[in-house]
């Protein structure tokens with residue numbers, strides 16, 4: 001597997017609960033499960049992560065490169081040309097900063113732990129997984145990037161950013177971004193954060 005990658009396709013909004021279809025690095029979930037190499041590597045990295053502790057986190061930060069935006073705790077927040085108009089509002093960076101602080105507090109980490117990520121907001125679905133899939137969010141651990149489709153959102157908190165930040169934290173904590181969403185935090189904790197952030201300031 002080339003990369004630990006994750007993506008989400010969100011079916012257009014309706015009154016129904018969100019339906020999520022997952023793609024992972026251009027492979028189907030079944031293929032990802034069937035790949036012994038990927039699982040072997042995940043275990044190896046996780047073990048090394050526990051041994052190295054802080055040093056592992058530092059290595060990831062160095063690999064991400066660039067100091068990012070100091071006001072956003074080292075996150076480089078970018079807007080594509082087709083990004084929603086709210087990304088040009090004077091309060092946008094304040095809201096982004098507040099979101100990072102809220103997510104960090106929720107997961108009991110520091111906002112600086114997100115440093116090195118490049119977050120790009122688009123106004124349409126984005127390619128993901130190296131295939132033909134279209135997604136609303138995609139975290140790529142190797143590139144330290146999060147791409148977001150924000151076309152149907154009224155603020156950053158309504159994008160997949162909270163979801164993708166958890167992928168990033170899991171990657172830092174375990175060495176795997178958990179593309180198959182097996183960690184209990186996906187269902188037991190993340191919805192609470194998402195609900196809180198979905199109310200726009």
Ligand SMILES: [Zn+2]
Pocket residue numbers: 006007008163167179181
């Ligand atoms: Zn995901």
